[in-house]
Ligand code: HEM
């Protein structure tokens with residue numbers, strides 16, 4: 119990579135490591151530094167360009183011909199390094215290949231399908247609240263943010279009961295692997311064999327229950343939309359991106375509502391705000407913090423000249439709090455017009471599972487707000503460290519039933 | 521650049537200048553127009569960019585695809601014969617003056 123070339127273009131060089139434990143503990147001052155340094159910055163530590171303002175993050179996301187995904191959406195450039203696992207057929211693909219696989223997953227996770235699973239997801243959310251009300255004091259991460267998606271998503275996919283304990287560890291490897299070769303990534307990959315073996319096995323047609331998302335993907339192979347060898351890899355995308363993301367999304371929403379009791383009371387007063395409360399939590403906490411792109415040609419971005427084959431790191435979380443785009447970006451406001459936030463990305467790769475995520479978030483927050491008067495944080499929240507995902511490891515709370 | 525008019529459910533209207541190659545939804549959200557939510561950012565997944573196309577313009581729009589048709593069945597406000605998803609309406613010079621009515625709700 120051409121550090122020299124970048125210096126010539128007048129892009130500010132910064133000596134920050136956005137994959138360092140100290141950064142993860144409190145990323146906000148660094149996000150501000152990145153935004154204020156310039157529209158495009160260069161991070162010497164990992165020899166990558168970075169964009170942290172909303173306008174540039176949005177521009178990069180919406181120009182996939184110049185900022186491609188097929189060379190990997192992590193730091194590793196698939197043109198120069200062998201990927202740690204076979205690349206994703208959707209996330210790590212460009213049009214026209216991406217267009218075809220994207221259409222398949224859009225169909226499998228469509229609004230019509232959401233209508234079919236909605237009652238089931240809502241009933242499971244009510245059952246979860248029953249259990250929490252019995253407990254009164256619990257860990258809002260393990261007993262709520264994890265327990266709820268685990269109670270519905272693997273079933274919706276059609277997974278067998280055995281081996282599900284591999285799901286969250288597998289996702290954690292996937293999201294750590296987008297990062298640089300730091301300790302988090304190296305250790306995650308070293309320990310990943312058993313999780314990879316489990317996931318590869320579950321993606322096979324015979325292991326997926328009829329009617330589930332997984333079986334629907336395989337059925338698309340019968341229709342000729344994808345080949346029989348592509349189907350398991352597309353199932354893998356749901357196993358990678360469909361669970362841990364919503365754990366962190368729901369965790370973020372509960373953490374926000376527990377920290378900002380006025381917003382909790384507003385939600386209790388009008389349950390139709392549940393969807394907005396979840397969406398705003400995705401903006402505010404940005405469970406998926408970053409993704410990379412690779413330039414396919416020399417390009418000028420907001421005055422910065424970037425050569426071909428350069429990695430560009432998009433700070434989704436920083437864009438979601440860019441004061442150039444958002445009023446009072448650091449306040450959690452469940453009535454905010456959140457349209458345009460990049461917590462789910464933007465453009466052709468914008469989260470294909472967004473309807474699943476929103477459905478889970480909406481029904482869970484509705485069930486909580488209907489039955490619980492107060493959520494109090496009763497112990498020090500503990501952070502979980504991952505190169506891409508932001509969320510907590512534990513959040514001790516006590517609730518008061520309504 | 522072509523301009524389009526959005527008429528809100530309360531009768532107020534907003535005239536918006538579009539920029540090249542964008543959809544009616546993109547023009548609306550770029551201007552922060554109330555009444556278009558566009559949760560999925562134009563990926564034809566959410567149906568929260570629903571509009572009613574003024575009758576005289578209807579025939580001048582490209583036909584509804586199967587995907588759009590399926591999504592229109594799931595709009596929050598009633599689907600009418602002139603219902604469209606604004607993210608699927610690319611604004612071309614011929615659509616200068618297009619009039620789109622906004623439904624009462626998008627979710
Ligand atoms: C709150 C929860 C979630 C968040 C914050 C989130 C975030 C994201 C983001 C930022 C992207 C864009 C990636 C890029 O531009 O390179 C993405 C893509 C994707 N997400 Fe999600 N996601 C969530 C839930 C889900 C769920 C529930 C599923 C599956 C059921 C899922 C499956 C995917 C897939 C397959 C892609 C790749 C789409 C493509 O490349 O076209 N996600 N997600």
Ligand code: FES
Nearest residue numbers: 560562567569607
């Ligand atoms: S913006 Fe989602 S369908 Fe048009």
